[in-house]
Amino acid sequence: MAKINGNEIRPGNVVEHDGGLWVAVKTNTVKPGKGGAYNQVELKNLLNGTKLNERFRSAETVERVQLDLKDFTFLYEQGDALVFMDTESYEQLELNKDFVGERAAFLQDGMKVTVQLYGDKPIGVSLPDxxxxxxxxxxxxxxxxxxxxxxxxxxxxxxxxxxxxxxxxxxxxxxxxxxxxxxxxxxx
CATH class of the missing domain: 2.40.50.140 (Nucleic acid-binding proteins)
Structure with a gap:
């Protein structure tokens, strides 16, 4: 883990905050007329999906969590499950459609995706842009x-x-x- 300043949080960063793991969904630097600038960050809890809007001043530090990134290939859809295969071990991974969200519609047979893992737990999927x-x-x-x-x-x-x-x-x-x-x- 590495400490980063509150103003360095970018979308996609995973941070430890209030005892939980959160991914930054949106960030916006706000420079009010009075007082110091701050980073308005929309956070999404990686484990239960709850959202939170938080202000981080540049002097505050947060723990940035390093995730393992693994390449997977999308195989097929089965009911509410999306089946992926690890390109190295050939192990299959099933993720719920809701986990991927509306972007699941863009998955195509054989498409390479990157799965973000925290330990062995999948917490995010990146599709090609x-x-x-x-x-x-x-x-x-x-x-x-x-x-x-x-x-x-x-x-x-x-x-x-x-x-x-x-x-x-x-x-x-x-x-x-x-x-x-x-x-x-x-x-x-």
């Missing part, structure tokens, strides 16, 4: 819209809806950011 998917439905362009507002809804092959530029049609493959769940560009 970008995936390529086919659009199954795209709304027609509404005439007279300005270019800035002309993004239109489209349905991806995995059932997720994203907004795409007017020149994108059903059947096209696009690159989607799996963190923000937004259209990035047309696939090559």
């Amino acid at each position: 970008y995936v390529t998917l086919t659009i199954t439905e795209a709304d027609p362009v509404v005439r007279g819209q300005t270019a800035a507002s002309s993004y239109k809804p489209a349905l991806l092959e995995n059932g997720i809806r994203v907004l795409v530029p007017p020149f994108i049609d059903a059947g096209e493959r696009i690159v989607v950011d799996t963190n923000e769940i937004i259209y990035m560009r047309r696939a090559d």
Whole structure:
């Protein structure tokens, strides 16, 4: 473990706080008119999923917990379980869909993911930042819209809806950011 200052906490960092393990979901540096700046951090408890908003001043220190990162391959979905395989030991790991959240829709057969482990306990899954998917439905362009507002809804092959530029049609493959769940560009 290593101590870091409260203003150094970044999203994805795991810290020990109030006797629990928390992952920083969002961070925001706030510089009030009076008093010192602080880091407003949204924390999520790794064991029970509860959320907490906490202010950390730069002078405060927290224990940053180092996690083991292991590469896994996504194999298949079975009911509410997602089955992954350790790329080194070939052992299988089952995680509940809720554990991965809405981003589970982006999992594809054979996709490499990184599982964060604390001891032997999985506490997080990182998907590739970008995936390529086919659009199954795209709304027609509404005439007279300005270019800035002309993004239109489209349905991806995995059932997720994203907004795409007017020149994108059903059947096209696009690159989607799996963190923000937004259209990035047309696939090559």
